[in-house]
Amino acid sequence: MPASERPETIDAPDAVDAPLARLGWTPFFEAQLEGFSSSIPDFSAAAQPTRVTAVHRNTLRVIGVDVDLTIPHAFEATVGDWLMLDPQTKTACARLERSSLIKRKAAGRITYTQSIAANIDTVFVVSSCNADFNVARLERYVALAFEADTTPVIILTKADLSDDPDGYVAQAQTISDRVAVLALDVRNTDPSDALAPWVQLGQTIAFLGSSGVGKSTLVNALSGQIKAATQGIRDDDAKGRHTTTHRELHQLPNGCAVLDTPGMRELQLTDAASGIKDVFADLIEIAAQCKFSDCAHQSEPKCAIKAGIADGSVDPARVERWQKLQDEDAHNSEAASQTVAHRKARDKSLGKTIKGLQKGNRKK
Numbered sequence: 001m002p003a004s005e006r007p008e009t010i011d012a013p014d015a016v017d018a019p020l021a022r023l024g025w026t027p028f029f030e031a032q033l034e035g036f037s038s039s040i041p042d043f044s045a046a047a048q049p050t051r052v053t054a055v056h057r058n059t060l061r062v063i064g065v066d067v068d069l070t071i072p073h074a075f076e077a078t079v080g081d082w083l084m085l086d087p088q089t090k091t092a093c094a095r096l097e098r099s100s101l102i103k104r105k106a107a108g109r110i111t112y113t114q115s116i117a118a119n120i121d122t123v124f125v126v127s128s129c130n131a132d133f134n135v136a137r138l139e140r141y142v143a144l145a146f147e148a149d150t151t152p153v154i155i156l157t158k159a160d161l162s163d164d165p166d167g168y169v170a171q172a173q174t175i176s177d178r179v180a181v182l183a184l185d186v187r188n189t190d191p192s193d194a195l196a197p198w199v200q201l202g203q204t205i206a207f208l209g210s211s212g213v214g215k216s217t218l219v220n221a222l223s224g225q226i227k228a229a230t231q232g233i234r235d236d237d238a239k240g241r242h243t244t245t246h247r248e249l250h251q252l253p254n255g256c257a258v259l260d261t262p263g264m265r266e267l268q269l270t271d272a273a274s275g276i277k278d279v280f281a282d283l284i285e286i287a288a289q290c291k292f293s294d295c296a297h298q299s300e301p302k303c304a305i306k307a308g309i310a311d312g313s314v315d316p317a318r319v320e321r322w323q324k325l326q327d328e329d330a331h332n333s334e335a336a337s338q339t340v341a342h343r344k345a346r347d348k349s350l351g352k353t354i355k356g357l358q359k360g361n362r363k364k
């Protein structure tokens with residue numbers, strides 16, 4: 001891995017409260033505390049920072065210094081968020097600004113955006129050297145991570161099961177020259193050294209990928225103990241059994257926070273235009289040479305992308321995947337904003353109806 005791909009600076013843990021640093025607290029959050037008490041109504045001066053480690057149907061689990069509580073939902077918090085906890089009421093009185101937010105189109109018919117995690121520094125995009133491996137899927141995850149302002153790293157597990165792990169690595173390396181790619185045999189080798197550049201005190205890392213690729217196995221290997229259940233995959237198609245069922249933030253002995261997530265069945269992007277641009281930066285650079293600035297690279301004259309395909313310097317399959325992701329993202333972003341607009345309009349008209357009823361009642 002080139003040195004340039006390693007994280008340059010790790011927030012100095014001694015600049016902030018050490019026990020909080022072990023939960024991922026950095027100067028970015030510390031700086032937000034000043035001025036809170038005056039600017040936020042209902043803010044308790046005794047409020048203390050706590051991190052959301054799990055989101056349940058009706059509650060959040062928050063952990064802080066000498067705090068481990070279940071509290072009601074607040075501020076649309078997601079896993080990884082920092083909430084200021086009022087020790088008296090045991091409720092959240094503020095959510096800190098996020099350093100990053102990973103979101104996707106929620107699975108299902110109605111289009112809305114689902115937050116997956118906040119305040120993640122590094123996203124380990126996990127796939128395995130078997131039938132799960134798929135460049136198009138990896139590109140999606142990498143776009144998601146770029147869009148969220150995190151650093152993506154591709155991890156290819158089960159190197160022990162492949163005759164040619166280097167072949168998988170080479171394919172994954174074609175995705176982006178900004179993304180480090182590692183092949184690991186997590187069964188027989190401790191991954192701590194290979195992942196050490198990212199797995200540091202005060203950092204927060206997240207494992208994302210399909211079911212059965214070995215995310216929880218990695219979490220357990222890094223912690224040196226069983227934090228999460230793991231289970232064998234199906235023999236016929238190498239698919240996992242959805243062993244992890246909810247997102248949970250764990251603490252590693254070295255003070256790195258690590259998020260284990262359930263395998264995603266499908267990952268649809270929404271509002272990810274800039275993340276997609278980051279992944280396909282090479283094609284965007286070439287497309288800048290097309291005669292027309294809005295060239296669709298189909299039948300336009302003097303199209304640099306088509307010229308690249310013709311001379312073999314551009315992979316037509318990659319162009320197709322780029323266009324497909326762009327279209328999907330545009331479609332989902334539009335549909336999601338319509339859903340929000342529809343909800344707002346519905347809430348407004350419902351509000352009017354209620355007000356009308358209240359008026360009617362008062363007249364009676």
Ligand SMILES: Nc1nc2c(ncn2[C@@H]2O[C@H](COP(=O)(O)OP(=O)(O)OP(=O)(O)O)[C@@H](O)[C@H]2O)c(=O)[nH]1
Pocket residue numbers: 157158159160161184185186187188210211212213214215216217218229230231232233240241242243244245261262263264
């Ligand atoms: N041979 C081999 N098996 C591995 C490796 N990493 C994980 N496994 C196995 O893969 C299976 C699935 O691993 P899990 O860690 O449960 O996978 P997961 O990604 O957490 O799956 P979900 O929780 O369903 O999303 C388990 O049987 C692991 O022992 C590896 O590097 N080599």
Ligand SMILES: [Mg+2]
Pocket residue numbers: 215216217228229230243244260261262263
């Ligand atoms: Mg798991």
Ligand SMILES: [Zn+2]
Pocket residue numbers: 287290291295296297298300302303304305306
């Ligand atoms: Zn073109």
